[in-house]
Amino acid sequence: MGILNVTPDSFSDGGRYLDPEAAIGHGLAMVADGAAVIDVGGESTRPGAAPVAEAEERRRVLPVIEALAPHVRVSIDTRHASVAEAAIGAGATLLNDVSATLHPVAAAHGVGWIAMHMRGEPPTMQDDPRYDDVVGEVRGYLLDRAEQARAAGVGEVWIDPGIGFGKTAVHNLALLRRLGELAAAGFPVLVGTSRKGFLGALTGGAPVDDRLEASLATAVVAAANGASMVRAHDVAHHVRAMRIVGEEVAA
Numbered sequence: 001m002g003i004l005n006v007t008p009d010s011f012s013d014g015g016r017y018l019d020p021e022a023a024i025g026h027g028l029a030m031v032a033d034g035a036a037v038i039d040v041g042g043e044s045t046r047p048g049a050a051p052v053a054e055a056e057e058r059r060r061v062l063p064v065i066e067a068l069a070p071h072v073r074v075s076i077d078t079r080h081a082s083v084a085e086a087a088i089g090a091g092a093t094l095l096n097d098v099s100a101t102l103h104p105v106a107a108a109h110g111v112g113w114i115a116m117h118m119r120g121e122p123p124t125m126q127d128d129p130r131y132d133d134v135v136g137e138v139r140g141y142l143l144d145r146a147e148q149a150r151a152a153g154v155g156e157v158w159i160d161p162g163i164g165f166g167k168t169a170v171h172n173l174a175l176l177r178r179l180g181e182l183a184a185a186g187f188p189v190l191v192g193t194s195r196k197g198f199l200g201a202l203t204g205g206a207p208v209d210d211r212l213e214a215s216l217a218t219a220v221v222a223a224a225n226g227a228s229m230v231r232a233h234d235v236a237h238h239v240r241a242m243r244i245v246g247e248e249v250a251a
């Protein structure tokens with residue numbers, strides 16, 4: 001899943017693809033690099049991000065989705081039902097829902113749905129997040145949401161532990177190491193670690209544009225532990241790494 005943030009303030013690619021032509025060009029480049037899905041977002045959810053008016057979010061994402069949808073599967077990364085509905089009208093067939101509340105929209109329109117776990121809200125979620133058992137709590141929450149969505153008629157339901165969303169580096173690593181416990185529940189698992197802050201912390205302060213090896217290492221751990229898809233900025237590198245995990249390695 002290639003990341004396409006049509007925003008001025010995303011933590012990694014903010015401002016680079018706010019212009020629709022630049023966004024479409026980058027989306028098509030990620031398709032050429034092997035992306036199976038392009039995840040289009042018009043609101044940053046990085047820690048501390050300011051919310052965006054829904055009309056502005058729609059204005060950012062709709063022309064980009066319309067242009068990409070004939071070429072590749074498009075997901076819409078939003079927390080807002082009105083944006084999700086407009087995006088589906090423009091051609092998106094997967095709803096990437098970091099709020100894990102929009103399954104009725106997916107059910108009504110017959111599209112896939114990704115439930116992501118988040119503790120708190122982006123402005124404050126990284127202020128001292130605590131869990132007794134992070135893997136058990138995230139798993140319980142996601143399975144509850146996923147089963148609700150399935151019962152409501154959503155045919156394609158994904159779960160995502162929400163790396164970095166109200167979690168410390170220790171929480172993120174526990175979720176990656178024990179991802180098999182999520183995957184065993186029977187819903188396909190999506191994981192997004194690409195360039196995230198905990199990778200900087202774990203690599204002695206590497207800046208956001210110097211986290212490729214750390215992103216790949218965590219994507220490989222996720223895939224080896226049962227993830228069916230990883231969400232990434234550097235698509236060509238991740239596609240190659242995923243091919244290695246997918247191959248049986250013979251001595």
Ligand code: HH2
Nearest residue numbers: 005010011044045046116160162163192
């Ligand atoms: N991470 C981000 C945004 N959306 N969706 C899912 N399902 N899983 C994730 O881990 C995830 C997500 C945050 O990263 P990014 O889009 O690169 O930055 P920003 O939120 O600043 O736009």
